Amino acid sequence: MIFVTKPAEMLNAKRKGKRFELRIARLWEKHHGGEVKRSSTVNKELDNEGVDLIGTDPFLIQCKAVERNMDYAPILARMPADGIRVVIHKRNNQPPLVCMYLDDWLDLTECYLK
Numbered sequence: 001m002i003f004v005t006k007p008a009e010m011l012n013a014k015r016k017g018k019r020f021e022l023r024i025a026r027l028w029e030k031h032h033g034g035e036v037k038r039s040s041t042v043n044k045e046l047d048n049e050g051v052d053l054i055g056t057d058p059f060l061i062q063c064k065a066v067e068r069n070m071d072y073a074p075i076l077a078r079m080p081a082d083g084i085r086v087v088i089h090k091r092n093n094q095p096p097l098v099c100m101y102l103d104d105w106l107d108l109t110e111c112y113l114k
Helices: 007-032 044-048 072-078 102-113
Strands: 059-064 084-089 097-100
Touching: 007 059, 059 072, 072 084, 072 097, 084 102, 097 102
Parallel strands: 059 084
Antiparallel strands: 084 097
């Protein structure tokens, strides 16, 4: 069986993704300060490498607002290796989850626990 996505559904998905990116950007600004922007409006190269937000150094953040299960490994692998790569995944009626490489998480916890 083949499912065809209607153009209106694709636009709604893009709007949902944009809203989620903006939500995460505002949360970052509230908690950490600075100015966070969507990469699609600032840096097309980073956007093409899977980084959604600019101004979150040293974190490279990809935001996903989709219901399906995600394979995070290829998303993280596609992102530049010069930062801490993070995927933030939001499903309907559930809190967002953060996925990152274990080594990066261990580095973060080591700094925090010192």
